[in-house]
Amino acid sequence: MIRHMPLPRNLVAQSIKDEYTPHDPPFNWYAMGDSYTAGPGAGDLHESNKGDCVRSVGSYGPQLQDDWLYDSDNVMTFLACTGDITDQMIKNKLPEVSSDPAPDLAIFTIGGNDIGFAEIAKSCLVGQLGKPKCDDLIQACVPTDSPEPFVLCAKHEITGQGIRLAVTISRISSRRSMTGSSDE
Numbered sequence: 001m002i003r004h005m006p007l008p009r010n011l012v013a014q015s016i017k018d019e020y021t022p023h024d025p026p027f028n029w030y031a032m033g034d035s036y037t038a039g040p041g042a043g044d045l046h047e048s049n050k051g052d053c054v055r056s057v058g059s060y061g062p063q064l065q066d067d068w069l070y071d072s073d074n075v076m077t078f079l080a081c082t083g084d085i086t087d088q089m090i091k092n093k094l095p096e097v098s099s100d101p102a103p104d105l106a107i108f109t110i111g112g113n114d115i116g117f118a119e120i121a122k123s124c125l126v127g128q129l130g131k132p133k134c135d136d137l138i139q140a141c142v143p144t145d146s147p148e149p150f151v152l153c154a155k156h157e158i159t160g161q162g163i164r165l166a167v168t169i170s171r172i173s174s175r176r177s178m179t180g181s182s183d184e
Contacts (some may be wrong), residue, residue, distance in 0.1 A: 023070040024055040026074055027073070028074070028077070029104065030078075032080055032089065032108045034083065034109065034110055036112060037061060037108075039054075039056035041056065046078055061080065062076070068081070079093045085110075120134070120137045
């Protein structure tokens with residue numbers, strides 16, 4: 001299943017191949033983010049689940065860990081939490097990144113809750129596309145679609161420890177072609 005998810009697999013492959021960063025076994029990495037990473041509904045709860053995070057064994061982190069294709073062993077620290085927004089990630093999860101042993105890679109997916117993805121999905125994907133409520137929700141999220149503050153903060157917090165950082169961010173395009181209008 002994870003073999004068909006190129007982003008996490010490619011990030012790990014590039015980090016392992018990096019000749020400039022020593023990688024003494026095992027390969028230590030973090031899977032961090034919101035529900036996209038936590039995987040609510042993707043099987044049983046993961047052993048690291050805390051509170052309302054709903055970390056599932058079927059999300060990409062545990063799948064990648066279990067379906068490891070590389071020569072070295074790996075240790076994944078699973079810090080994803082359903083419902084997290086960018087500020088919560090910065091305040092609550094970045095301090096949990098340990099420097100002993102230093103991770104070789106940290107993969108973040110964040111931003112869906114910042115833009116109200118659940119409400120957008122509920123209002124827009126259930127036969128409401130093009131309706132005023134859907135259009136209003138999409139319009140309201142556009143000012144928050146800039147990743148720069150999070151990326152800069154995460155880069156400062158993480159790369160200072162010599163950790164390779166990969167960030168994926170959910171965003172709604174400012175072009176509203178799906179509703180028939182556009183911002184040009």
